[in-house]
Amino acid sequence: MNSPVIELRGLSHRYDTDLVLRDIDLTIEAGEIFGFLGHNGAGKTTAINILTTLIEPTSGTARVCGYDVVSERRDVTRCIGYLPAEVRMYGHMTAAENLEFFAKLSGVAEPRKAVAETLAYLDCADLANKRVGAFSTGMRQRVGIAQAIVHRPKVLFLDEPTSGLDPLGVRQLRDTILRLNADLGMTVFMNTHLLGEVAKVCTTIGVLNHGELIYKDSIEETTRRFPDEASLEDIYVRMEAAS
Amino acid sequence: MSDSTQRIVTLARHEYRSAVRSKILIVLLGILVAVTAVSVYIASVDYASKLADYQAYVDAAKASGLDRIAPSPLAALSLLRGAFEYLEIIGAVIAIALGYLTVSRERSNRTLPLIRSRPVTSGELATGSLLGALGVIATLVGVTAIVGVIGVGIIGHDWINATQALQLLLAYLASIIYMGAFYCLGAIATAQSRVAANGLMIALGIWLIVVLVLPQIGDTMDADNQIPGGLFKALGLGHDGEVQILTHFTTYERIRTWTEEASLAKHFERFTFAMSDVKERYRPFSLPRLLGQTRNDIGWLIAYAGILYAGLRRTFRLQPTIPQGGTP
Amino acid sequence: MIATIASHQVLSLRRQRVFLAMLATLLTMTALAGVLGWSSHQTIVRVYDEAVKLLASTGKPAPPNPFLLKPTLSLLSNMVVYIPLIGALLALIVGHLSIVDDETNGTGRLVFSRQVSRTSYVLGKIVSAATVLAVVLTASLGVSVAALLVVNRAIAGADLGRLVMFYGLSWLYLMVFALIGMVTVLMTRRRSIALLSAMGAWLVITFVIPQFTSGLRPTQSLNPITDPASTSQTFFKVTSKFRPYSIVEQYKQASGRILHTAPAESFGHTVQRVLPIAGLAAVLVLLTIRLVQRHDFSRSANSE
Secondary structure (H helix, E strand, C coil): CCCCCEEEEEEEEEECCEEEEEEEEEEECCCCEEEEEECCCCCHHHHHHHHCCCCCCCEEEEEECCEECCCCHHHHHHCEEEECCCCCCCCCCEHHHHHHHHHHHCCCCCHHHHHHHHHHHCCCHHHCCCEHHHCCHHHHHHHHHHHHHCCCCCEEEEECCCCCCCHHHHHHHHHHHHHHHHHHCCEEEEECCCHHHHHHHCCEEEEEECCEEEEEEEHHHHHHHCCCCCCHHHHHHHHHHHC | CCHHHHHHHHHHHHHHHHHHCCHHHHHHHHHHHHHHHHHHHHHHHHHHHHHHHHHHHHHHHHHCCCCCCCCCCCCHHHHHHHHHHHHHHHHHHHHHHHHHHHHHHHHHCCCHHHHHCCCCCHHHHHHHHHHHHHHHHHHHHHHHHHHHHHHHHHCCCCCCCHHHHHHHHHHHHHHHHHHHHHHHHHHHHHHHCCCHHHHHHHHHHHHHHHHHHHHHHHHHHCHHHHCCCCHHHHCCCCHHHHHHHHHHHHHHHHHHHHHHHCCHHHHHHHHHHHHCCCCHHHCCCCHHHHHHHCHHHHHHHHHHHHHHHHHHHHHHHHCCCCCCCCCC | CHHHHHHHHHHHHHCCHHHHHHHHHHHHHHHHHHHHHHHHHHHHHHHHHHHHHHHHHCCCCCCCCCCCCCCHHHHHCCHHHHHHHHHHHHHHHHHHHHHHHHHHCCHHHHHHCCCCCHHHHHHHHHHHHHHHHHHHHHHHHHHHHHHHHHHHCCCCHHHHHHHHHHHHHHHHHHHHHHHHHHHHHHHCCEHHHHHHHHHHHHHHHHHHHHHHHHCCCHHHHHCCCCCCCCCCCHHHHHHHHHHHHCHHHHHHHHHHHHHCCCCCCCHHHHHHHHHHHHHHHHHHHHHHHHHHHHCCCCCCCECC
């Protein structure tokens, strides 16, 4: 049996006196598309910040691709891609220049080639030589995803990727995630509020409530467990109410 | 009070309250007040000993029965020279910061649509903001004035009289107009920039040129400044000799004058130095004559302030309520 | 990694209009310094000639011409004022811009979710600031040399060497302000507060400290030729002890000695003047490294 690609054991995190993550145990297998749900302030972004090595947990452990996020930080960063919420990129540089910079930081051997291939894969090669500062939210989001996958990571972390996107943009994002998962076998860890999209894209969901993981299972199993609820949104609301 | 005036007063109060809550502004104010106090202290200690010397001369002269006693060469108001120089330099930066904060605050809080979706015209917004800022500036100037006058009185042992007080009042009024002009500059530059902080940098760049570089060029071109202590003094020539020689350099002097005239700071400096007895040749003048001598500088000060206020009104009128694209 | 971050930052700065405007201003002022120096010198010599005529007509003897022995490099004496003014503001902007975008745009998260160490990141930023300032000052040096060649038709090797030393000292001086620009970004969460704090530091260093240590009023600091202020008071007996640490005064004094526009002193004494500037730069480098290592890049700062 393959070891999990993301593994949290007793993970807790505190900001000053505020305990934002409480003793989380979570495993995600390779190839899953995991939707991380929770109310505003539940701790979802903090969890992603820990998994992407931006902050260290107060207690507990987290492993990505088998590497510890604290003691083996560099190894973790080699196998992840990350798109944070509301990233604006370097506005006075072109999309290609932005991507080449991040590709080099990720140690990509031929950055220009990788950038061209990635933009073509995401069907936005026409954006390459345009300055990011003038892009719409949707265009910026596509460049953001491009920087997250230019080095072909094993795991992709997306924090509120649908924020600010119109319905067409949301559909394009959905298709992109599914293609990355199917073509490149990428595991995807996604924070989102759009439950309709979670139902269409994710294979597994987890629900965070005030820092505690109150639920985790596959979409299939979830809908079987709550047969009376019409949609994932109803299921989620019921879980929140119960906790 | 008409509705329009009511709105302007409301905006002015809002501006004043917001400004005094800004920590960085308080720090800059603190630096200005502290450095004003030190500047006045240093000048006053020196002055006090000179005043004591003069008093000793007067006592000795009276004791030996002399009728004609030389008037005091000292001028208490001139002790505030450093204070006015700091208002010229640091005061202008504070005013620019105020202007920047006015615009960036509403932009980052996304409250501009909330204001503009009410019956508030851009002119009322500009006027109210400016009045609020002038209130902050007047508070600052008032504090530095009190520190200065008390410093001169207590340390320099020379309290100012009513005429001097009036001159000083005019000088401080000019300070408020001067800083008000820079407030408008800060607000205009910020409102015109897509990234507000870039507007702040542009305004500070203009400040650098207008307040420091142009006067410095004028000073460098001034023949008298080429030797410490004055060239004409070193050559044994007085003011008349200086004027006579400079008649041979009218083009050069004209260029130098134009360069200085382009600087709002130079006009402010000339007016405040005249009012504060810094220039010896102005000391015997009455107030009306002083105002006559400096009418050019008064005119320029008011003209610059007027143009920048008009620019502020125009900028607020044309400013998009919702920023288009880019960073706020 | 350091080279990648440094080259990216240099490219980024080249695109920033504010930086380009300040650069153009500095180069224009360098050229202007030469023009002003030449024009002032020509005029002052003529003023002296007219003064001699006037004094002769009144039967008074004329004092010796104080300008005949003015050193060649005095043509550029205004640069000693423009570097701490325009150059320092440019350096502040360079330092500020090198870190602020990663803070406010969220790109810091993209950088540090890759195998980039904090130390490499900050060293890359410092190298980029140092490189940019070196290029700017080299351009200014070129303009200065051109000005000297136009006026004097030649430049002695010794003068060129002195000019290079002056610009080397200026680079060190400006690095202090670039580092201040970086430190203020790392210590605040708002772009505007960072910039205003950096400006406040510049005002204190350039105008306030000389007032405390030497009694120099602000406008006296703007003139390369300064009438010494009276510092006999008790106040200055204490504060003048800190004069060696007033980096703007030490920079101007050292520059004057290098350009031969101030009374000569031993080379060792001039080096002593440079030490506080170098020391402050070293302290700021360490502080910047420390602040970056401890900084939380996971949250975007306020972009205003």
